[in-house]
Each structure stands twice: as C-alpha cells, then as structure tokens.
Amino acid sequence: MIETLFFITFALLTLICALLVVANPFSRNPVTSAMFLVLTIISMAGLFVLLNAFFLAAVQVVVYAGAVIVLFLFVIMLLDIEEEERRKLKQFSVYSGILVAGVVAVIAITAILSSGIGAYASASPVIQGNPAPLGKILFRDYLLPFEILSILLLVAMVGAILLSKKDLK
Amino acid sequence: MIQFEHYLIVSALLFCIGLLGVLTRKNLLVLYMSLELMLNAANLALVAASRFHDNLNGQIMVFFIITVAAAEVSVGLALIVALFRRRQTTNVQDLSELKL
Amino acid sequence: MNAFLSWSILLAPITAAVLIGLFTKQNSKLSSKLSIGAIGFSFLMTLLLAAVNSGTPEIPVTSSVTWLEVGGLKVELGMIIDPLSMMMLLVVTGVGTAIHIFSLGYMKDDPSLGRYFGFLSLFTFSMLGIVLASNFFQMFIFWELVGVSSYLLIGFWFERKPAAAACQKAFIVNRLGDFGFLIGIILIWSITGSLDFGEISGAFTENPALLGASTAIAGLLIFCGVLGKSAQFPLHVWLPDAMEGPTPVSALIHAATMVAAGVYLLCRTLFLFELPTSWPEDFAWLNGVSSLHIVALIGAITSIMAALIATRQDDIKRILAYSTLSQLGYMVMAVGLGGAAAGMFHLTTHAFFKALLFLGAGSVIYAAHHEQDIWKLGGLRKKMPVTFWTFLIGTLALCGAPPFSGFYSKEEVLLAAYQSNVVLFVLAAITAVLTTFYMFRLVFVAFGGSAKSESADHAHESPSVMTTPLVFLAVLSVVGGWLGIGGYFGHFFDHGAVHHGHHENQTVVMFIGIGAIIFGFFPAFFMYHGAESDPLKKGLGGIGEFLKNRMLIDEAYQWFISRTHEALARLADWIDRWILAGFLVKGIQFTGEFTGRALRLAQTGNTQTYALLFGLGLAVALFVILL
Numbered sequence: 001m002i003e004t005l006f007f008i009t010f011a012l013l014t015l016i017c018a019l020l021v022v023a024n025p026f027s028r029n030p031v032t033s034a035m036f037l038v039l040t041i042i043s044m045a046g047l048f049v050l051l052n053a054f055f056l057a058a059v060q061v062v063v064y065a066g067a068v069i070v071l072f073l074f075v076i077m078l079l080d081i082e083e084e085e086r087r088k089l090k091q092f093s094v095y096s097g098i099l100v101a102g103v104v105a106v107i108a109i110t111a112i113l114s115s116g117i118g119a120y121a122s123a124s125p126v127i128q129g130n131p132a133p134l135g136k137i138l139f140r141d142y143l144l145p146f147e148i149l150s151i152l153l154l155v156a157m158v159g160a161i162l163l164s165k166k167d168l169k
Numbered sequence: 170m171i172q173f174e175h176y177l178i179v180s181a182l183l184f185c186i187g188l189l190g191v192l193t194r195k196n197l198l199v200l201y202m203s204l205e206l207m208l209n210a211a212n213l214a215l216v217a218a219s220r221f222h223d224n225l226n227g228q229i230m231v232f233f234i235i236t237v238a239a240a241e242v243s244v245g246l247a248l249i250v251a252l253f254r255r256r257q258t259t260n261v262q263d264l265s266e267l268k269l
Numbered sequence: 270m271n272a273f274l275s276w277s278i279l280l281a282p283i284t285a286a287v288l289i290g291l292f293t294k295q296n297s298k299l300s301s302k303l304s305i306g307a308i309g310f311s312f313l314m315t316l317l318l319a320a321v322n323s324g325t326p327e328i329p330v331t332s333s334v335t336w337l338e339v340g341g342l343k344v345e346l347g348m349i350i351d352p353l354s355m356m357m358l359l360v361v362t363g364v365g366t367a368i369h370i371f372s373l374g375y376m377k378d379d380p381s382l383g384r385y386f387g388f389l390s391l392f393t394f395s396m397l398g399i400v401l402a403s404n405f406f407q408m409f410i411f412w413e414l415v416g417v418s419s420y421l422l423i424g425f426w427f428e429r430k431p432a433a434a435a436c437q438k439a440f441i442v443n444r445l446g447d448f449g450f451l452i453g454i455i456l457i458w459s460i461t462g463s464l465d466f467g468e469i470s471g472a473f474t475e476n477p478a479l480l481g482a483s484t485a486i487a488g489l490l491i492f493c494g495v496l497g498k499s500a501q502f503p504l505h506v507w508l509p510d511a512m513e514g515p516t517p518v519s520a521l522i523h524a525a526t527m528v529a530a531g532v533y534l535l536c537r538t539l540f541l542f543e544l545p546t547s548w549p550e551d552f553a554w555l556n557g558v559s560s561l562h563i564v565a566l567i568g569a570i571t572s573i574m575a576a577l578i579a580t581r582q583d584d585i586k587r588i589l590a591y592s593t594l595s596q597l598g599y600m601v602m603a604v605g606l607g608g609a610a611a612g613m614f615h616l617t618t619h620a621f622f623k624a625l626l627f628l629g630a631g632s633v634i635y636a637a638h639h640e641q642d643i644w645k646l647g648g649l650r651k652k653m654p655v656t657f658w659t660f661l662i663g664t665l666a667l668c669g670a671p672p673f674s675g676f677y678s679k680e681e682v683l684l685a686a687y688q689s690n691v692v693l694f695v696l697a698a699i700t701a702v703l704t705t706f707y708m709f710r711l712v713f714v715a716f717g718g719s720a721k722s723e724s725a726d727h728a729h730e731s732p733s734v735m736t737t738p739l740v741f742l743a744v745l746s747v748v749g750g751w752l753g754i755g756g757y758f759g760h761f762f763d764h765g766a767v768h769h770g771h772h773e774n775q776t777v778v779m780f781i782g783i784g785a786i787i788f789g790f791f792p793a794f795f796m797y798h799g800a801e802s803d804p805l806k807k808g809l810g811g812i813g814e815f816l817k818n819r820m821l822i823d824e825a826y827q828w829f830i831s832r833t834h835e836a837l838a839r840l841a842d843w844i845d846r847w848i849l850a851g852f853l854v855k856g857i858q859f860t861g862e863f864t865g866r867a868l869r870l871a872q873t874g875n876t877q878t879y880a881l882l883f884g885l886g887l888a889v890a891l892f893v894i895l896l
Contacts, residue, residue: 003171014183015183015186019186021203022187022189022193028196030198034198037205040206040209044213047216048213051176051219053219053220056216056231056232059235060212063235068205068239071242072198072202072246076198078250079249079250093192093878096192096881097193098189100188100192100885101186101189101192102185104188104887104888104891107891107892107895108184111896112177117177118172118173120222125221125222127224129216129228137225138229138232141229145233153239155240156239156240159243159244160246163244164250166254188884192880192884193877261877262877266874
C-alpha cells in the first residue's frame, strides 16, 4: 500500500517536473529548465529505489544531477545566455508538436495496455540492484562492452576538448 | 498493486514529454535537456523490466546508457559552445544551413 | 562455268564503280576507261555465257549462296540464268556498252565526268542485279539500287534547279510504287514462306489456291512496283521530267533498260498473275476480273495517253520520253493480255531503237549547243547525215514499218491484243497511228526544212565516238526483229507458243499495222513537211493546250498533294502543339515542377521540421506495427 503511494508520488513528480522542463509557463530561462531537470532526475531515482535498483538510483543522482546538469549550467553561464527573448512561438509548430507527441503517447499506452505484457512478469521478484551482484555481472559478462565504453568516454573527452578550443590549429 | 504496465506508462509519457520538448522548444540547450528526458524514459522502462523479469541485465544496460548519455552531453555541449562562438545564437531557427 | 560467268558479269561494273568512287573520280579519262572496260567485259562475258548455254536445254540455271538466315526468313544471293534473263543481259550490256561509248563524246566537256561514269557503272551493276536476281529480296534490293542510281543520274547536273527537282520527283514517285511492291513481297513471303522465284512458283504449281483470297491483291501489289519503275499511269509523271538528266542517261535508263525492268519483273513473276484470280470479300464485285486484266488496262491507258500527249510536245527529249511511256504501255498491255513473249520481244527491240533515238537526239542536242526545242532546230538532214539516217531508222523501227525490228515486235503485241480484247486492240491501233504521227512530226520539223535558229544553223556532224554507237544500234534496230521470227521469245514461257499458228489473224493484224503507219505518216507529212510553225496549235484549241500541258495530270497531283499535305500538316501541327508539346511535354514539366514545389515545402532547412516529420513517421510506423 505504501509502495503504491510512493509510486504515485514519484511518478507524478517525475512527469510534472519533466513537463516543467519543456513547457514552463512562467519562465523560459534555460536555468529554470535545468533545475526542473534535476528534480525530474531525483524523482526518477526514487522510482529506481522502488524498483530495487539501489545502485542505479545513486548513479542517477551522482552522474545526472551531479555531473550532467552541472555541465549544462556551466555552459549556460559560459555562453552568458540572457533569458530567451520572447520570440513569438509559431502556432503551427507548437500544435503540430503537441499533436505528434500526443499521438505517439496514445499509441504507446494503448499498445502497452493491450499487450498483456504484465503477465510475463515474475510473480515474486527477488533481485536486488546492489553494487556487488551488479559488479559481478558487469565485470564478468559485460567486460568487453565495459572496456569499449571507457574508450568511448575517452574519445568523447578528447572531442569535447577539441571542439571547445578557441581556434583549431 | 503496482504492475509492470504502470511503470511502462510513466516511461511512455516521459518519452512523449521529451519528444514534445524536442519538437517545440527553440533553445538548443533545452532541446538537449529534452533529449535527456527521452533517454531517462528508456532507462525507467529498462529498470522496470529488470525488476519484473528478475534479471539484472537490464540494469547493466541502464548503466551503459547513463555513461553514453554523459559522453553525448559532453560532446553536444562542446558543439553548442563552438556554434555559439561562431553564430552568437543557440536558437535552432537560426540554424538553417541545410536549406539552400 | 555458268556461275563464274554470271558472277563476273554482275561484279565487273560494281568493281568499276567502287574504284571510280574511291580512287579515280578526279581523273575523268581513267574513270571513263574503267567504266567502259567494265561494261565491255560484262558484254563479252554475256556473249560467252550465251554461247556456252546455246546448246543446252533451256532450264533455268541457278546458283546461290545463303546470305542471311533469320528464323523463317532465308535470304539468298542467287543467280538465275534462263532465256529470259539471258535476253535481258544481252540487251542491258549490249545497249549499255553503246551508250557508255556515246557518253564519252557527249559528256567530254563535263568537269565531273568521273562521277558520271561512276554512277553509270553503279547503275549497270544494279540493273544486272535485277536481271539476275533469283528471289524477291534480291530483286527488291537491286530494284532500289536502280532507283538510287537513276536518282543520282537524273540529278547529275544538280546545280540546275529542274534537274534537282526532277530527280527528287522520280525518286519519290518510285517510292510510292516500291512501297506496294514491298508489301506484296511480304504478303507472298508470309503465305509461302519463301522468297525464291523457283520455290514460290513450285508451291503454286502444287497448290494454285495457296494465296487464297489474296491472289489478285498480291499480284497487283507486285504490279505497283512495275507502275513506278516502268512509269505506268498513274505513276508515269516522273519519266518526262527525268529528261533533265544527261541524254545518254535518258537513253540507257529511261528508255532502254531501267524502265523495262518493270516489264521484266512482270514476266519474271508471271506465275503469280496466272493463278486463278480470287478477290477478298470486300472486292467481290471484281470477281471475274483477273489481275492481268487490270495490268492490260493500265498498259493500254498509258500507251494511248502518252501518245496523245507526245503529239503536242516541242522538246525533242520529251517527245521521246512520252513515246517511251507509250511503248512501255504496249509492253505491259501485251503481258497483261497473255502475250508475255510479245511483251519481251517488244522490250528487246524497243531497247535498241529507243536507245538509238535518244542517242540520236543527244547527237542533235550536242551539235545544236543544247537546243532541245524542235521548232528551233531544222535543216539538220544535210548537216548531220549519219545522225539523220540512223534517227530515221529508229523512227521507222518505232513506227513498226517493215522490215525494221519494231514491225515484228509491234505486230506480236497487236496480235496479242487482237486475239484477246477488241477494245484494247483498237486503242493499240490508234496508238500506233499516233506514234507514227508524232515521230514523223519530230523528224520533219527537226531534220527537214531549214534551220530555224542560229545554233541549228551552225550544227555539224558529231564525232565518230558518238556516231559509231548510233550505227551499231541502227544495225540492231534493223536486224533485232529477226530474232523473233522463229518464235524465239515464245520459248521463254512454257505457254508462249499458244498464240502462234493463227496465220489469218497475223495477216489481218499486219495489214492493220501497216495501215496505221500510213494513216499516221500522211497527216504528219502534210502538216509538218517544211512547216515553220505548228499548224495544229490553233487547229486544236483547248484540247491542244490540254495535251500540251500533259493532260494537267501533274497539276492535279500538285493540287491533290498540296491539299492533303496541308491537311496532314495541320493535323500534325495540332497534335504537336496540343498533345505532344501541350499535354505531354508541358504536362510532364508541370507535374515535375508541381511535385518539386510541393516537396520543397518540406525542405525548410529547420531541424525541428525534420524532427516533426520524423516523429510523424514514427507515429505511423508504431501504429502499423503495434496496433
């Protein structure tokens, strides 16, 4: 019962904050969006905890809220973007965007509800997303992807440095 | 009782909110944040699947996604910075070089 | 032996033509020697061939090589040597040699003599090809080659406008006939599956009803080719205009050989015309009329019409041209009336005396500095004795006076008409009268009396290179008729002898023939002997003008063709303007442009538009896959 309550709370929080990231009626400032993104991430971390993914919840908060969002804020401040001037949004673009997103949502939800996917779910799940079992799988079964991922991060770092250099010579 | 479907519905809605942001917002930075939302929607679905199928592989996948997203954001933001240096704008409507 | 001889006869002229065309065109002396040498060689080979074959039984000797074989179509290059082609070979090479030599004198001042002789050799080759052809396909190829060389030779002086126009006219009118000929060949091939004369005729012997309802049509289609090449009504209009070519060409092509090719073709494909005639249902009203009847009728119409027109012409060559038309009509009529032997006989003698007459006319024209109007000539009898006497022999032969060659052959033709159809016989007899009349008119005005212009006054006899062929042909014109006395030509055709042995008829016809000469000669004598101007000019009034203007046939064609042309052009213009340019071209352009414009709307260059479209696509894909 209490679990349901938590789920509803976190789910609503996630969705409302996400909505405020993309469509905040009071502010168009990217900083506001970034802040709501942090809230979204944290609410999602709550959902992760509900799903027994403890380690991921921590990673989510640390990596997203701690690193990614900070990066966003740095860039915003670096570029010295004043509040997005109130350009008149194109009505057509807004409505068509809402329409497409809505249609996709309706289709996806209808599909989920009609698929009976829940029937395949394990009746009494026992897994615990703790670092120890995760680490075992990660370094045993997924060692090669893990190493490739580290190379990817290295490449991304080099790329980011190269791109943000003032003049490329 | 909260079922697998409920998480999936939240995930789908989150994805669509991200999509809405990508389609309607004009600021490149916000656009990127919307992309992050969509990635997180996928994360949520994967974690839920992992939980309800009693299998940790899904969480590993999420782990990878978070890493890739971090890499992507770092490169993307570097691109935005480079772009801003050149064009003094972060508005997608000003970026229409694809049109002759 | 036969094969070698016949191939060498055929190939000698084309070798000369190729050599002249490729190497010696600039050198007129060498070119003329090559050309004359080639035809002389062919002539000798022909004589040899005749000598070799004289003792053997008269069966067609053929030799052939397969040229190409596509599906059911097998085309052979073959030779057919039978008495019919033998005779034609002799005529073509013999008369041809005389004319080649004559050309040497007549054309000696022409700067492009090399080209002239090259064309002449090409023509000789093509004509020999027709004569030797053993199948329809080969016949058609050489038929067209003859048309081309005729075109080239008529337009030899292409810088003269009338000549350029005349050669095109000749070519186009011939194409009309050849078109029918080609369709006829295809029709026959599609039914019998063979192009070979021997095979086809064999197939018909086995099954005379093979062609079914299209027998008459097939025959008449082949006859279309004859209409064009032998200049029969209504496709005769090109021949008088063809006189714009050099006179030896007129003699060779448009009197002696090429125009006779049609008659030769008729004789060669006679088996086709002798089948029991049947018509398709739409033409059922024609039942009882055979294709030969139509052939004979056309021949008769041509002969009388041309003779009438010839009486009112003033150009010496045109008179002879109409005379040729008239005589060709005779031959065609004879074949049509079942007297193929008579037709061939007349063809042979006509080749001699008409070539002679044309060469005589050429000699006159040459002497009188290209004056062709007979009313500006005159008094040439004393100045050009050889030309005069040979011309007179030719005239007498043409009129059919005994004992010249024309007497024998014309009598055969008249006899054929007399035995088959009285109406045609009367027409033929009237034509004979007219023939004598216009020929003696020509002789009296051009040779008799006194010179009526300066150029005629200064005329003198042509050089011996020109007079020798005249004499040679004159001899042939006299003795050529004796060939037919023993019924020699009758052997060409299995049934040719049928007409012989009616001595009573022969006597009647002979007297009528001689009477026709007398009836023709005296009016000409009284009217034109010593005349300074044409007394008939006023006497005939409108009819005279009508005849002088060649019965206005050219004008009628002109009117008709320009009308149809105009209508067709308007239609084509409309189709082009509205359907092709308007609907198709503009339509395609508009569709392309419209689609392009529509698609361009999607290409905003704005990333989010692309994202939107992508999202839309995603929605559609999800809808299809998930729901």
